[in-house]
Amino acid sequence: MQPLIDNARTFGQRPEEFARLAEGQSPQVLFITCSDSRVVPALITGARPGELFELRTAGNIVPPHASEHPTSEAATIEYAVEVLGVRDIVVCGHSHCGAVGALVRGDDLTAVPAVRDWLAHATPRPAGAAEDPEVAEGVQSHVLTQLLRLRSYPCVERKLTEGRLELHAWYYEVHTGAVRTHRPQTDTFEAL
Numbered sequence: 717m718q719p720l721i722d723n724a725r726t727f728g729q730r731p732e733e734f735a736r737l738a739e740g741q742s743p744q745v746l747f748i749t750c751s752d753s754r755v756v757p758a759l760i761t762g763a764r765p766g767e768l769f770e771l772r773t774a775g776n777i778v779p780p781h782a783s784e785h786p787t788s789e790a791a792t793i794e795y796a797v798e799v800l801g802v803r804d805i806v807v808c809g810h811s812h813c814g815a816v817g818a819l820v821r822g823d824d825l826t827a828v829p830a831v832r833d834w835l836a837h838a839t840p841r842p843a844g845a846a847e848d849p850e851v852a853e854g855v856q857s858h859v860l861t862q863l864l865r866l867r868s869y870p871c872v873e874r875k876l877t878e879g880r881l882e883l884h885a886w887y888y889e890v891h892t893g894a895v896r897t898h899r900p901q902t903d904t905f906e907a908l
Contacts, residue, residue, distance in 0.1 A: 734765070736766075737765055737766055741766045741769070741800065742766070742800065742801075743766060743767055743768055743769040743796075743800060743802060744767070744802055744803050744804060745763075745767070745768055745769065745802055745803070745804045745805070745806060746768075746769045746770075746771060746792075746793065746796040746797070746800075746802045746804070746805045746806070747761070747768045747769070747770050747771070747805075747806050747808065748770075748771045748772075748773070748776055748778065748793075748805065748806065748807045748808065748862070749770070749771075749772055749776050749806075749807075749808040749809075749810070749888075750772065750773070750774065750775055750776045750808075750809065750810055750813060750815065751772040751773060751774050752810060752813065752814070752890075754810070754812075754890045755808070755810050755888060755890070757770055757808070760808075760888060760893075760895060769792075769796045769800060769802060771789060771792045771793065771796075773789060773834075774815050774831065774834055774835070775813060775815030775816055775819075775834075775835060775838060775858070776807060776808065776809055776858075776859070776862060777789075777815075777834065777835070777837050777838050777862065778793070778807070778837075778862045778865040778866050779837045779865075780837065780865065780868065781865075781868050781869045781870070790869065793805075793866070793869055793871070793872065794869070794871050797869075797871045797872055797875055797881065798871050801880075802881070803880065803881060803882065804881070804882050804883075804884060805866060805872070805881065805882075805883050805884070806884045806885075806886055807859050807862045807863055807866070807883070807884070807885055807886070808859070808886040808887070808888055808895075809855040809856065809858055809859040809862075809885075809886070809887055809888070810855065810887070810888040810889070810890050811850040811851065811852060811855065811887070811888070811889045811890050811891060812849060812850055812851065812890050812891070813851055813854075813855050815831075815835055815838075816838075816842055816844075816851050816854045816855045816858050817849075817851045817854070818831075818835065819835055819838055819841055819842050819854070819858070820841070820842055820843075820844040820845075820846055820848075820851055820854040821846045822841075822846075838858060838861070840861065842854040842855070842857045842858040842861070843857045844857065850889075850891075852887070855887060856885075856887050856898070856905050859885045859886070859887060859898070860885055860898065863883050863885050866883060867883075884897060884898070885897065885898035885905075886898075886908075887905045894907065895907075895908050896908065
């Protein structure tokens, strides 16, 4: 913890670098990814403060849209699309994902009921080989499912129809730093 505290102490000693951020934000991308500490969106993309609007959830899950009982995730997506006017949404899964691995393997999650109930939003269960530590196939199919789920959000569907929004599926390899994107033409994940 001490290195983090030391950095936080010196971080605010450059106010001129951050003054413009007080004027507001205008990110062009909503970046939905896992809460895994090895996945750092700004590091992966090179984004500076104010350039990415982030939504981090266990397993980069986009819950079903529900107008009666909205979720924090739904509010974040709606705000990004309607208020901030993002032009792109990236759903980025990653190798060695504990959440997707648990789903692929069918792990017993009774000891962590909140995790179990959250992961229930990931239906259908991702495909993939249970013995694959990278869970590459499972994560990639899971990311595509989350893109489909995004399309069920009225604000997303409307912006897609109007041609004012694009969706992207990414797969990040934590062990190499490589990023792959889904190419719909070939239905494969290829290097960016």
